[in-house]
Amino acid sequence: MLKHLDGVNEDGEAPGTLNEEELEMLLLAEEMRIKLKGMDPEAQFPVEEGWKELQYAHEQSKRKEPLLISWYKRHQWLSIAATMALLLAPVFWWYATDKTEKGISNPVAKQVPSNQIRLTLGNGKSINIEEQSGALKGAEEHLALTGSAIVYEKEGAAKENLAGNNTLEVPFGKQTKVVLSDGTQIWINAGSKLTYPSQFGAAKREVSLEGEAFFDVVHQAQRPFVVHTGRLSINVLGTEFNVNTFGASFQTALVRGKVRLEAGTKSMVLLPGELGTYHDQSAGLSKKESNLREYTAWKDKELYFDNGRLGDIASRLEREYDLSFSFESPELKNLHFTIDMPRPDEVQGVLNNIRLSTNQINFVFKGKQIEVKKR
Template identity: 30%
Template sequence: METQNNIKQTAELIIKFLKNELSPQEKKDFELWLNASADNRALVESFRNTETVQHELNYIAAVDINKGWEEVSKQIQVKPAKTFAWNKLTKYSAAAVLVVALGFGLYNYLSTAKTRQFNQSAAVHDIMPGTQRATLRMADRSRMDLGTSSFWLVGDNGRIALGAKKGVLYFGRKGKRNNIAGNNVLETPRAGEYRMVLPDGTKVWLNAVSTLSFPTSFNQTERRVELTGEAYFEVAHNKAMPFKVAFNQTEVEVLGTHFNINSYGKTSKTTLVEGSIKVTENGRQQLLRPGEEAVINNGAVNIHKTDTYKSIAWKEGTFYFKEDSMTDIMDQLFRWYDVEIVYKGKPDTKRYSGNIRRQATLNQVLEMLNAVSGARFSLENRKVTVDFNN
């Protein structure tokens, strides 16, 4: 079995071969490797197919390269390098770079000659990722469909009341659209996300299939909003007016801090990035410190240390799986790609880790999941079938 260094050396030989830059000694080494296996020759020949190369490059662009190489290192039981020298490879052709970049793919080719089992015919039909879109329902019962286009509305006092630009909804600090009291509601559909700046300066990232209800103007004692789904908050500090988020039967109170709330299922999670927050459940209040997460289920609150990036990666444009079950992963795809998920066979109990951009197409994500799990995925219209009967 080839070690990590051998794999890298082989990849460099392939790169130089494709660029016709092999030295006499390197040419001998390359020919020895090439003639050692029909799979080796098939790998090299595959890079002559421009369409295949471009498909792989698109896949590479979506995958976290360092994470992929670390996974390879685990499989071959070699301690991984701290960083992958991607910048040193940019001088080579894009097609050749993928030999090294596709960590576990290269490992499969070189050490097991096992190709990905993803149904390549599905590449003809693909689904694009979610985009910045939402619906704003105003207290006066008017409705606005929001996207990436810009608009600005001026209130009765001549000041900007609200507007949107590049997927961010803004509310003016002093401008009011009208004097109607009540709540506005920002709602994202499947395959949608949106950002918002509240009148007090608080920034909110709203994930797919989520709603945030907030008053047309905060009162003088508190800033209270209601959430379903998932949102990340960067709360503007105001000691005199605590910021409160209500979700399910839980309430979070802050003065000014950064945190994420996930309340999609029966179990909700509140993750604190910085500052401090109070979590109240069934009248019992508990303090959360940076790097901690409160998991609330059936009235019980469990607080523990956590990897905060796992909770906020979505707002950074990344799927970040860390010891997640396949069903948990597919729930995320269901919301972000607006697809139906169907299982064949009993879902396994294994846990998976990986990293891929949320801007990847659905097929690219399914390819990665196939590579790390071995499960088969098929895509028909907007239905993904996960087959565990292997």
């Protein structure tokens, strides 16, 4: 368990699987260690009281179920208990004090986790879409939640949106999909934010994006669709394309149809198979033919990199798995790999494939921090 707290075995790899009881204790210890970061536990919490409580609980359990235990086993158990008590006693004190002194449960437990997909309506109401399902048909909503997907009521005659804009925020490690009132489908990737109305106006359909999303826009010749991404606007009639605004360059990968990129006084038309790039520093536009699967595979829950830099691969994995990478030396970022696989639930599946394909690197897991080291 101590190796799990450090996140590494002697061979530099992640430790093995814990049983359910060990995992529960480990999670408590890790949570408390985060809370105590930068503190002196002895100065902040009565550790001795927690230790006595643990001893008392052990004595009670011995009375209920007498066991024949050798001196060595008993000594070994107490050694482990003493180590865990130093980590866990603050949990007992903190939880019990909060209940007895305030008469309420721990308020932290009632807060909505920051890693949930959140929809903020035009009236300011905020919805955690992973906690709800079914139709929300109040005066402002006019939408249904299906899993992590949001589907708006189909519009009749085009009308102005009276409830203001909706904002959909997707944290690292999550993805979702929204179907707008005109039937346009948008897949939103991790770490992204999309702003849009629940009903579009009669003249134009406009949305704003920060991050990455794939658009399948319904063709309406009289009502163009515009995606705003800061200084760049993408004008669409009906098409499929991916937009990525992470980094210093904004990239638009066109799968079908035609789009026009506009940045200030500059503009450029993209045809299918082309990748358009807006360069933030120079405010310039450029385009080239490209293998678009590298930019759109995420929508189909796949990972695809064609001779990609490890630094770029790590950046995407950070967002899609809510992790943080650090490199032992800068040259490791410039190693190149080709990856073509379904996106696994755990990042270990990806990193194991990378590690086995070369004898140059190892990955050391420390919670959500992954260190890339020379082998």
